[in-house]
Amino acid sequence: MLFKVEMKVNIPHDMPVDVAAGIKALEKAYAQELQRQGKWRHLWRVAGSYANVSIFDVADNAELQELISGLPLFPYMDISVAPLCRHPSSIHADDR
Amino acid sequence: MLFKVEMKVNIPHDMPVDVAAGIKALEKAYAQELQRQGKWRHLWRVAGSYANVSIFDVADNAELQELISGLPLFPYMDISVAPLCRHPSSIHADDR
Amino acid sequence: MLFKVEMKVNIPHDMPVDVAAGIKALEKAYAQELQRQGKWRHLWRVAGSYANVSIFDVADNAELQELISGLPLFPYMDISVAPLCRHPSSIHADDR
Amino acid sequence: MLFKVEMKVNIPHDMPVDVAAGIKALEKAYAQELQRQGKWRHLWRVAGSYANVSIFDVADNAELQELISGLPLFPYMDISVAPLCRHPSSIHADDR
Amino acid sequence: MLFKVEMKVNIPHDMPVDVAAGIKALEKAYAQELQRQGKWRHLWRVAGSYANVSIFDVADNAELQELISGLPLFPYMDISVAPLCRHPSSIHADDR
Amino acid sequence: MLFKVEMKVNIPHDMPVDVAAGIKALEKAYAQELQRQGKWRHLWRVAGSYANVSIFDVADNAELQELISGLPLFPYMDISVAPLCRHPSSIHADDR
Amino acid sequence: MLFKVEMKVNIPHDMPVDVAAGIKALEKAYAQELQRQGKWRHLWRVAGSYANVSIFDVADNAELQELISGLPLFPYMDISVAPLCRHPSSIHADDR
Amino acid sequence: MLFKVEMKVNIPHDMPVDVAAGIKALEKAYAQELQRQGKWRHLWRVAGSYANVSIFDVADNAELQELISGLPLFPYMDISVAPLCRHPSSIHADDR
Amino acid sequence: MLFKVEMKVNIPHDMPVDVAAGIKALEKAYAQELQRQGKWRHLWRVAGSYANVSIFDVADNAELQELISGLPLFPYMDISVAPLCRHPSSIHADDR
Amino acid sequence: MLFKVEMKVNIPHDMPVDVAAGIKALEKAYAQELQRQGKWRHLWRVAGSYANVSIFDVADNAELQELISGLPLFPYMDISVAPLCRHPSSIHADDR
DSSP states (O other), X not given: XXXXXXXXXXXXXXXXXXXXXXXXXXXXXXXXXXXXXXXXXXXXXXXXXXXXXXEEEOSSHHHHHHHHHTOTTGGGEEEEEEEEEEOTTOOOTTOO | OEEEEEEEEXXXXXXXXXXXXXXXXXXXXXXXXXXXXXXXXXXXXXXXXXXXXXXXEOSSHHHHHHXXXXXXXXXXXXXXXXXXXXXXXXXXXXXX | OEEEEEEEEOOOTTSOHHHHHHHHHXXXXXXXXXXXXXXXXXXXXXXXXXXEEEEEXXXXXXXXXXXXXXXXXXXXXXXXXXXXXXXXXOOOTTOO | OEEEEEEEXXXXXXXXXXXXXXXXXXXXXXXXXXXXXXXXXXXXXETTXXXXXXXXXXXXXXXHHHHHHTOTTGGGEEXXXXXXXXXXXXXXXXXX | OEEEEEEXXXXXXXXXXXXXXXXXHHHHHHHHHHHHTTSEEEEEEETTSSEEEEEEEOSSXXXXXHHHHTOTTGGGEEEEEEEEXXXXXXXXXXXX | OEEEEEEEEOOXXXXXXXXXXXXXXXXXXXXXXXXXXXXXXXXXXXXXXXXXXXXXXXXXXXXXXXXXXXOTTGGGEEEEEEEEEEOTTOOOTTOO | OEEEEEEEXXXXXXXXXXXXXXXXXXXXXXXXXXXXXTSEEEEEEETTSSEEEEEEEOSSHHHHHHHHHTOTTGGGEEEEEEEEEEOTTOOOTTOO | OEEEEEEEEOOOTTXXXXXXXXXXXXXXXXXXXXXXXXXXXXXXXXXXXXXXXXXXXXXXXXXXXHHHHTOTTGGGEEEEEEEEEEOTTOOOTTOO | OEEEEEEEXXXXXXXXXXXHHHHHHHHHHHHHHHHHTTSEEEEEEETTSSEEEEEEEOSSHHHHHHHHHTOTTGGGEXXXXXXXXXXXXXXXXXXX | OEEEEEEEEOOOTTSOHHHHHHHHHHHHHHHHHHHHTTSXXXXXXXXXXXXEEEEEEOSSHHHHHHHHHTOTTGXXXXXXXEEEEEOTTOXXXXXX
């Protein structure tokens, strides 16, 4: 089941640089692990911003919550979610 | 080059049903042709709405404008566009 | 799987009264049938408005889209959707 | 008398972790006590967020204010309230 | 139990003048009857607008809905509602 | 001359508790003195919030500014003002 | 007593040209009469729009309502009002 | 050439009182000097706020930028600007 | 003197196609004449929309109003204006 | 390929003056280097603000992201981006 997830990162200005670097490294590892598991199907940077557009593929709403709330950057992001489903005009097999 | 495009359809209430049906049929054919050409890479319905989230793959901004303004439903949609690019944490080869 | 759905009804001012009454009667029958099936778990009026707050219980996003887009009043409503899941502090067994 | 209450938690980034943990523990105990009393009828997490959708069942507006302003996280939340009442199409006995 | 109700009137431009006049006369009679019953405690015009600020005094949310949805101008107004209760600093006996 | 004034209190999270308590005590005394003078005619809590709806009765705009800017909590509130006047449908003598 | 009033004109697209011209002529006469009476102290066009910024000088809120609701274009404008008073840094005698 | 300028002051809560007082004194002197030069033609307080509505009279956009960015409170204000010009219905010679 | 002007075209759905075509042809001629005069310095389409971003070069606010209000599509556009001036970091001679 | 980029600078109030001055100097050098390379085609100050309107000329979305995220002031700016393309009514050869 697919969800569009948009994330905008807002690192507090007074966070020490090394602390921020540590969180970002954890975030990258976490994101790549979820991609390897097939749960984070797409991940794009929005050009000109510190933000991304993502497509998650999860079993249900509960798994979406578990994955997103586990993001190391979760406390520092504005996040919006939209549930997706197959569009009747889609011809792509994996646009479920 | 990728763009996220979100489209919300607002058919005027006083449009005759058969006129609307005709435009929707043209829209479907147009959308499927662009998908076959590889220019409309993803097309999802937003659950609970008459709206979609799409990923376009075009040569440049001019082609994006040409494709979107050519949509049969173009005069009846609210459309928003965001330029995308590769995210440094993506592991998917085609998340360009 | 639960979703909060909020619906605000905007009947066009120039719709004939009997047409509107017919659509509303269909809407009521449809809503009650979905409630009997257990898919529309809660339905409340927002006091002071022509709007409701609802809780849907569906198999997945696709079913949510099917049920909502089938509403007789669908073309005349502003609808917003939020995916819900169990809250760690809930003690109610059915607040899944 | 029912109210929909939506709460979005915004813990200040500079609050010490143990202070935050203490407030969250108090919040959980408080929320569960109100649920046991039947005043907090539903409590759902909004998937992908640090937010909830709740249904309160109170005697009147004054009790709503007393319960919400007593939340240990009250100073750290954006809260919106909507008064609910029975919907003429509801068939559920407890959707008062 | 008190509610602040704000109403903004939007008469459709193509409503015949005599039809509009008829609805407004019904609205005035309805508003004055509710004031006589003590249910519409205050009614002020917002200066520079076709809008009002009102204080309703009702038994519960259901009565609020009944009174507001019965307004002859109800289909032509944007309405917002806020539940009120006694303020701890108020010294006025009737600011319940 | 009447004005509706809405105030939302936002105490900074890092203000010491006793400083906040001192300002709130001054605010209460100030509010009650203005009520006794007849200049703050109504004061209601908005249920579920740290906010109020008030009706001020002042000689002119300058007095409104003097009274509001003198509020001890003035630097910590979002305040909105709407000028009111008699509504042609009001039957209450003091809804000037 | 001064008020800033901003007006944005929205003539319905289907209003016959001569009807619109008639209303605009009445509006101009009305605006000039109020200027001659000293009640409409300033009237500026906002460059690049069909809108104006005005300063009204009235006895009280009731007169403001009387003057604005009497505008021939009143049903076709979005209007916002802000009460003004003397600024402590002003050196202009008539910036009351 | 005239511009409407609206300024809303947001002094940071942690600015020492004497620092704030110093900046405000500079602001007042600066504002009065520009008024004496005829460049700041009107300055009104918005009643019930720490905000003003102003009319600037400048040679061009560059001078507007020079004057506004030189305000001692400039870093602490939300500022909005609207270009003005003569309204065809104005009868005031100096409403250029 | 430069202004950024953004225009979004909203042709009413019930305007006859030939009437719309006529207005658009007039608009094109008008836009090209102003470009030849050097007053409309830049004109870009916003990709994916029926909107443009423009840079106008005018003598003053009054000329801006004259040029924009003379656009054949003026009654059918949402238009926003921002005054521009030279940026201290610009190295382009004509970014006045 | 052109993009309109709008940047609003928000330097944190507690950043030391010399740190801010250092970042601004880097920003100026960076902006001028990109202008010399032809990638930052236009740069204007929005009059009355600490903001700019810019036109970037880049190979693709990825280069736009690279250039903007490399701005020394990037962490302290609100940035919005709109893809541009040639307008059919433009007569300027370089309004690509």
